[in-house]
Amino acid sequence: MSHSFRSRTGDPLCELFFQRSEISPRMASSGDETAESERTSRRRPRRRTTREQLRKANPLDIIDHSIPESATTTPFGHTPDVKIRIFRKGRAFGFRDVAVVGHYYGSMPRVEDRFAQLLRAEEPRMSGCWFMLGTGDDEALARLEASGIPNVMLDYTFAGARTGSSSLQSLQTTIGRIHEHFRRLDRDVVMAADNDGMPHEDSQPSASGYRWLKRNHLYINFVDLLDSDVSLDAPQVKEVIDSLTSESTAILKGICFEGGLGNADIDDYAEVTSRLRLSFPSGDFKLLVHSHAAPHSDSSQAMAWECVRRGADGIWAGFIPQAAQTGHNCSMQYLGKLHSCGNGIVREIYKLDTAVQTARSLHELSFPGEPIPPDCPVFGSNAYSWVHSVFRHDRRTPRGLPPRAVGATEGARLAPMTTDVDVLVERLDGLIGNDFSSMQPDTKKAYALGVVITIQLLLTEGHQCNFNDPDNLRYIYQHVDKVGFGVSDSPSLIKRPHIPHLRRWLRRPFQDARLRLLYRSTRDGDSFADLMGKVGSAHGLLFAVKNRSNKFGVFFDGSLNQPSDPTSTQTTRGELFFFSLSGSFPQPTQIHPPQGRQRVEVAGRDGAVLSNSGTISSKIFIAGAKLWLGFSRSSTPSPSILSCHQWIPEDITPPGFTGTVLSDGDNILADRLDFTADVIEVYQVVRGPLPAMPTAALLPLPIDFPKPLPASALSSPERTCRTPA
Incomplete structure (x- = not known):
């Protein structure tokens, strides 16, 4: 299954004209110039929107980097067993192309060496597996040859002040050794003689059950086109691109690029994508993007989507965003975006309804015992725990990604300055249980409104705590329940534990x-x-x-x-x-x-x-x-x-x-x-219906919270770094 992105005119130069004309300054809106502009606009084909382009993108155009990317940021490191378990998780989700080993560390012993042995025992042919290395790295080439991994992502650096620059000669030499590695692998696994180390797809099913996985594919990754002062028009860049597009680089099937520092903006990504697409046509080359967040901002997901709109085929990324300095574009969110844009192929290829479970498992493997950031899209605890009705996604939400689509559990949470009564009713339904959920809808809303009023009174008096904490919210609800049921004053011999029983005995059908x-x-x-x-x-x-x-x-x-x-x-x-x-x-x-x-x-x-x-x-x-x-x-x-x-x-x-x-x-x-x-x-x-509770009835306020926010938190990092309930 393959989707290509060809210019609608079939002429790359015309495509470039269309791209450049979109960002050129507007002509003066008067006289003959305006008329000419309108005629040109009518002749020019409309560029597809991001939504349209994502809808037709091929979801297979992803190289899963969950193994190497999470390793770039976890303080726990990876054991060989952790790596093999991450590999299994990725394949179980549906990834055909998986980056398994990256070697940039000279001759030192590495966990990857043992992992490669485990991987070969599990996947003897290792089709669809990828090895990453830098241009001209002889030690890494030796590790590649020993690994038996049949696909390569080769890094090329144009002006790396920290990592060192590559050269065209070393690139050509490295490609030659990679091609010979591919030929030897074909002989080792008794491939058809006419492959001769050339790119093809393996007809034999993998241990994961997939067929037609890639072998002998080389992708070149331009490491610093978005980070350095080197432009696409620089002589050394043109020289490399001209060499790669010649007939002598037959094993080259894809181009990758990234912005490792995260300081490139969306226009930079768009320009690089458009220019690379012209040099490496979609019929002959895949074009994949990897965008990093910066220490000061994160537009990595939107940048990846814009690159696909501009002609990129897909991405190379980890499944979850935790990587490198402050994260990167991730395939979990990318696939979710494709699905929300109407890309029906996503669910045919991937087990999208296991996305949340997969993401949480991968996070636990790389960050054992560490809490998942609650605001993390898709698999964070806040993602589908609605804080207000206006934010809800369901099957009727245009361009939404309902929780069921990714295997998420829908919920509700309380933000006392924001949450509406309908969401608080859901929160109390799940927290209080049948005593609340069996009430009539109007009674539920009256109780929820009583909780909201009580919390506002508490905050006004300077009482702050985590009101969403189950113990605290239950405590406030019990106070409101006593008021609502009519036994709020302390001398009453009917106490809070008695109320659910009396309510159950006294209610009538459709009447609380x-x-x-x-x-x-x-x-x-x-x-x-x-x-x-x-x-x-x-x-x-x-x-x-x-x-x-x-x-x-x-x-x-x-x-x-x-x-x-x-x-x-x-x-x-x-x-x-x-x-x-x-x-x-x-x-x-x-x-x-x-x-x-x-x-x-x-x-x-x-x-x-x-x-x-x-x-x-x-x-x-x-x-x-x-x-x-x-x-x-x-x-x-x-x-x-x-x-x-x-x-x-x-x-x-x-x-x-x-x-x-x-x-x-x-x-x-x-x-x-x-x-x-x-x-x-x-x-x-x-x-019958419960009238609104008067403020006076809610007094005196309950102030002995089971889990109060310590006074010291008002002037300490704890206020912003608390573990969520």
């Missing part, structure tokens, strides 16, 4: 539930009149009772209806269940009395609810004698609603009961059958 405190005995008084004055005719009541370490209660989906006769009683039926929050079961537990017992009987102002014998009384009688409030072992109820009597029949007690068992086998949720409650609270259960 929350509580509104109507009565608290310690605040409003403990008489029957105090309770009724606060509860009134409210419907849907939850009674919460505390007796020492026991917390329990009852929900009644009705009202405390009093009789019109103040000396009588009135019974109201409705859904009713008991619950234990603590003290009687390992976790909060619901208890369901039989349908016939789901009723509440309330006495009038001067009345009493009496037992059958008339010797026991109360003011409120719940579930057929299962809970008495204002209880007395006489015909006159207690003046205090805190005087109680409670028991649960054995046959309706759920498994796991750990409380007090009566002699007859029945169970009690308090510490004894007759008891005095420490506090009784009555809440109204409210269902």
Whole structure:
């Protein structure tokens, strides 16, 4: 499969004219000159956009340099085993051409020597493997000949102040030795006699399963065309290019170039690409680019794309950007860009849906234990963890690269000055779990907005921490959840761990539930009149009772209806269940009395609810004698609603009961059958959309963060160098 880039006119000189005319100054926009300019513009073919050119680029035109490039920056170095594992990762992803050994180090022993032995054992023919060396380096040539690697990238330096300059004579001599190396390899692997060391593709499948991999290909890499003061018009440059384009360099099949210092701009890359393309036509030569980042900036990816727009076939680069000084263009982002531009061949050739996994594995091999920079495109933790809805990529995003395409896991993260409510809802969905995710959409948004407001109040008061940290965000959510559920003030006997259970028991299909405190005995008084004055005719009541370490209660989906006769009683039926929050079961537990017992009987102002014998009384009688409030072992109820009597029949007690068992086998949720409650609270259960939480309800603010940002961080590098959550 091969895509070539020929001039649409077929005339290289015409192509050069088109390129130069694009960057020439505009003609004056008046008179005959304007008319002539318009006529010329109509005649000139439109240059393809970057998107169009990337869409038609051949994704095979990549030499994977993951082995040598990551070695240029890792402080851990590479063992032979690490190198062979990187090689396997690249081949598994789909790379046919892989740079495996680069030798620039004289006669010293190198890890690459042992690696080449391992590679030959794994890939005996080593088709598609590349060796890199400098022009005129006899020691490197000897290592090449010993390695058996059948393709070469040969560096040529025009004016290397640090590395030394190459010469045309040494170039020709080196090419001759490389050609002889190719001939010898053909004989060693019993290739067809007519190859004679000439470039061809291996019909035998490699150990990786690929066929038609390159053999006997020589690419020349111009190391410093973009870094030095030598221009393409310099005599020594013209001399080398003329020599390489002659018939005597038959094994030459590609030209590479790079900007190692990272100080060339995009126009420099564009000009070099256009000029090299004219000298090395696409039908005869591949043209590959490698662009470095600079210490002060990084345009390496865009430069590579511009080079392809100007006629380059592809790139030579590592899979991940970590290399050299501050990084380089990388094939992971290049292939992602091709795919986002509509290049359908990418997914046919490469396992693009493993890109994130491959990148993270390669990073771990070269930088073991080191965190991946979170802002690293594609495989960094921030890449597909949305911080705001406007940044999201999905299958509908024009020119986007959805997370599924590269095997990324989509997520959400909180940046408190930016994140919108919809993204925060996603973050809380993943963090809190079913207690939050089962809420109705409007309730979720109300809670998320409460979290946003709370954080803004905290920041305004000078409290700074990593709000995206799971522990910190969960802590703030729990504060908001208490407010939203209606139990925010500290005296409430319903605590945060109880809320998920109560919410689950009280919600209805498509209706979330929350509580509104109507009565608290310690605040409003403990008489029957105090309770009724606060509860009134409210419907849907939850009674919460505390007796020492026991917390329990009852929900009644009705009202405390009093009789019109103040000396009588009135019974109201409705859904009713008991619950234990603590003290009687390992976790909060619901208890369901039989349908016939789901009723509440309330006495009038001067009345009493009496037992059958008339010797026991109360003011409120719940579930057929299962809970008495204002209880007395006489015909006159207690003046205090805190005087109680409670028991649960054995046959309706759920498994796991750990409380007090009566002699007859029945169970009690308090510490004894007759008891005095420490506090009784009555809440109204409210269902439906949750209104916005007023700021005052969120006070006092939660400030004891589980993982605060240390005060020293405000004046230290830690503020910008923290490990992400």
